[in-house]
Amino acid sequence: MSEPFVLETQGLVKEFKGFVAVDDVNLKVQKGHIHALIGPNGAGKTTVFNLLTKFLIPTRGKILFKGKDITSMKSAAIARQGVVRSFQISAVFPHMTALENIRVALQSFEGHSFHFWKSGNSLNALNERCMALLDQVGLTEFANTTTVELAYGRKRALELATTLAMEPELLLLDEPTQGMGGEDVERVVELVRKAAQGRTVLMVEHNLGVVSKLCDRITVLARGAVLTEGDYQEVSNDPQVREVYMGSTSTSAKQETSE
Amino acid sequence: MSEPISHADIQKTMLQQQKAEQRKKQLLNLVLLVLLLAAPAVLYPVFLMKILCFALFAVAFNLLLGFTGLLSFGHAAFLASGAYTTGYLLSTYPGLSTEMGILAGTAAATVLGFCFAVVAIRRQGIYFAMITLALAQLVFFFFVQSEFTGGEDGLHGVPRGYLFGFIDLSNNLAMYYFVLAVFLGGYLLVQRIVGSPFGQVLKAIKQNEARTVSLGYNVNLYKLLAFVMSAGLAGLAGSVKTVVFQLASLGDAQWHTSGEVILMTLLGGTGTLLGPVIGAAFVVNLEYQLSQGPLGDWVDAILGAIFILTVIAFRSGIVGEVQKFMRKNLG
Numbered sequence: 001m002s003e004p005f006v007l008e009t010q011g012l013v014k015e016f017k018g019f020v021a022v023d024d025v026n027l028k029v030q031k032g033h034i035h036a037l038i039g040p041n042g043a044g045k046t047t048v049f050n051l052l053t054k055f056l057i058p059t060r061g062k063i064l065f066k067g068k069d070i071t072s073m074k075s076a077a078i079a080r081q082g083v084v085r086s087f088q089i090s091a092v093f094p095h096m097t098a099l100e101n102i103r104v105a106l107q108s109f110e111g112h113s114f115h116f117w118k119s120g121n122s123l124n125a126l127n128e129r130c131m132a133l134l135d136q137v138g139l140t141e142f143a144n145t146t147t148v149e150l151a152y153g154r155k156r157a158l159e160l161a162t163t164l165a166m167e168p169e170l171l172l173l174d175e176p177t178q179g180m181g182g183e184d185v186e187r188v189v190e191l192v193r194k195a196a197q198g199r200t201v202l203m204v205e206h207n208l209g210v211v212s213k214l215c216d217r218i219t220v221l222a223r224g225a226v227l228t229e230g231d232y233q234e235v236s237n238d239p240q241v242r243e244v245y246m247g248s249t250s251t252s253a254k255q256e257t258s259e
Numbered sequence: 260m261s262e263p264i265s266h267a268d269i270q271k272t273m274l275q276q277q278k279a280e281q282r283k284k285q286l287l288n289l290v291l292l293v294l295l296l297a298a299p300a301v302l303y304p305v306f307l308m309k310i311l312c313f314a315l316f317a318v319a320f321n322l323l324l325g326f327t328g329l330l331s332f333g334h335a336a337f338l339a340s341g342a343y344t345t346g347y348l349l350s351t352y353p354g355l356s357t358e359m360g361i362l363a364g365t366a367a368a369t370v371l372g373f374c375f376a377v378v379a380i381r382r383q384g385i386y387f388a389m390i391t392l393a394l395a396q397l398v399f400f401f402f403v404q405s406e407f408t409g410g411e412d413g414l415h416g417v418p419r420g421y422l423f424g425f426i427d428l429s430n431n432l433a434m435y436y437f438v439l440a441v442f443l444g445g446y447l448l449v450q451r452i453v454g455s456p457f458g459q460v461l462k463a464i465k466q467n468e469a470r471t472v473s474l475g476y477n478v479n480l481y482k483l484l485a486f487v488m489s490a491g492l493a494g495l496a497g498s499v500k501t502v503v504f505q506l507a508s509l510g511d512a513q514w515h516t517s518g519e520v521i522l523m524t525l526l527g528g529t530g531t532l533l534g535p536v537i538g539a540a541f542v543v544n545l546e547y548q549l550s551q552g553p554l555g556d557w558v559d560a561i562l563g564a565i566f567i568l569t570v571i572a573f574r575s576g577i578v579g580e581v582q583k584f585m586r587k588n589l590g
Contacts, residue, residue: 053473079475091470093463099273104463107456108475114484116457123456127273131266143269144276166474 004031005064006170006200007052007083012061014044014051014224021047023224025061029170029217034192034201036211038235039221040244045204046088048221049174052202053085054078065170080108084168088175088204090155094148098139098158101147102130105165130165137161137191153184157191164195171195173203177210189213208236220244284450287533295439304435305503310543311442312500317523317535318449319492324521325530326453327485328465332388332517333375333395334493337368339402339512341494344368346414346507347407357420357428361441361498368494369487371398376486380479383468392514399512413508417501434503441499445492450532452488461485522562526569528576537577 007029014022022044029035037045050056052063054075063071070078079085093101106126107113115122134140137157142150147158156176163171176192177185189210192201196214205211211218211232218235220227222244228235235241298307316338323329345364348355379390402408409415419428428434452458463471464478471478501507510516519542527538542562549558573580 055469055472074477075472076475076477079473084475085473087469087473091467091473093466093470095466096462097273100459104459104471105474107459110456112456113460113476114457114481116452116455116484116488118455118457119451120454120456120459121277123459124274124277127270128266131269140266140269144273162470162474 005029006031006066007202008064008067009048009052010062010064012048012051012063013059014047014056015059021224022051022058025221025224025226027219027226029200029202031200033216034196034203034214036215036218037202037204037221038206038208038211038218039227042223043221044224045221046174047224049085049172049204052078052172053083079166082167082169083172084163084166084170085172086159086163086174086176088178090152090159092147092155092159092162095146097144097146098134098150099127099130099143101158102133102162102165103127105162106130108166133161133165136164136194138187153180153187156180156184156188160188160191160195169199171199171201171203173201173205175204175206177205177207185210212236284532288447288450291533291536292443295443299432299435304431306543306547308435308438308503309500310540311438312496312503313520313523313543314536314539315442315445315499316493316496317520317527317539318446318532319489319496320520321524321529321532321535322449322452322489322492323485324524325534326458326465327461327482328468329482329486330384330388330521331379331391331486331489332514332521333391333393333398334490334520335512335514335516336375336395336398337372337490337493338497338500338516338520339507339509340371340398341365341368341497342501342507342511343402343408343414344494345498346417346501349417349420349502350414353418353420355420356424357422357502360420361495361502364498364501365491365495368497369491372487372490372494373483375490376483380482380486392517395512395514395517399509399514402509402512408507408509411509413506413510414501415506417505417507419502419505428502438499438503441495445495446532446536449492453532457481457484519562522566522569524576526565526576528578528580528582531576531578531582534576534578541577 005028009025009027012022012025025048037048039045047056051058054073058071062069065081065083070081093104103123103126106129107123112118131143134143137160139154139157142154147155150158177188180188185207192214215232217231219229220235220241227240227244228238320334323331341364344367345360348363349360375391375394378394379387382390403410419434422428422437426433428437460476460481464481468478497511523538523542524535526541527536528534546558549555549561569576575583
């Protein structure tokens, strides 16, 4: 019964002036899993993410990371603990090069970020590690390209590399394939699979095709509350899930969304 | 598949670019230095000193707007607190050497900057701007009511005194080179800050604050530090200005001054180092020229029109547009 949960929420609630966006969510993410958080629009998936990383303050409830209560920690501190998130809209630093984007993440551990008297050249010591991370996501040749000039799919890859630079134990991915065409989606699936090695991943994802390929466990949210949880088979056969997702029970979830 | 590029090559390209950039910066610094050293031969030193004081003020302001993405609408408070502190001390204690008076003024502005930052830094965008404006108005009110500032009259006849106790600053040329040294010190400091690891984090905050938080940075602390440094340098500009003109007046504390520094920075080019300097020179010169002619009463209207034109037609400012042009035409 003592399964090692990396992340656990207990009775997590977020109310916005009378509107309950997240309602008593008990989430358990097992170590080494790729865990998906799915649900229709407005189900509260991104809100849960924002609560986990303290971009929003929970109204009630507890968040445990490796058994330790992190509910009262601030965003930056949570990131330093090893819970690092990505964003729905590709979150990059547009006017830096790809390499510099990653360097900002690596710099966060260097302890000289307040050294305003130091030459920027001191950051060059991190370049090699940046290159290795760019390799991982196939962006090596774009190292010196200003990020704003990168294609959308590459920006997302860069974002992932930046997130990985933090060496997170728990990776929170908010819709990594959002707004992507078929080929890019495949690439991201591969990237996430690679990135997940030796880590735990919790991801919000709309594309059920992606979820079926990647995820070990799925939690379905609807109207802020957990509807059901299980592996892909269990969840996709659950009539309740079909109902909230499709508004009907006639179509299988898989056929409908994995274009 | 194109040929794979080796890491070494990519890093070499990057280092070469960095070096070229640094060489360009050094060359520009040198040109600026030579020009400013020679300037008093052609132009009236007091006029030049006015430009340098406002240029330092704008450079300080730009550390926030251009490099951190924070729009302060209350920077007049720091200029004025530096000005009044220095003015009061030098008038009251004749034995005090000038640089001590200036240091005290800078310190006062730095402390005030810290107080502003503690209140304002958690807010963003327009709220941040409004809080800084409100605080600056409070400071203005304090200066109007206080005895030591001379109220509506301001402080007149502040002695320039002796620098380090022996350099007579009543000589305009000596004064000029002192102001130049202070300006260059401030300018190079900001240049250093912007290029440092700390500056890199500020840039990240400006470009994507939420992302910077998620990378483990306590962004409020970085913003606070940038704000305090900016306030301190603005105070330094005010202190030096008081010594130059032997005068500290309410004009420095008015919100009008906070607006003017925004105009200077935008006009010259935010996010560029030289921009605020050029912008300050442009505005100070324009005000001077207009005040000599029949259009003297129209200064504000003309500055307003220029402001609108800048925002609509050339947002990158003078220096920004020149940079764009050079990049397009010279590779």
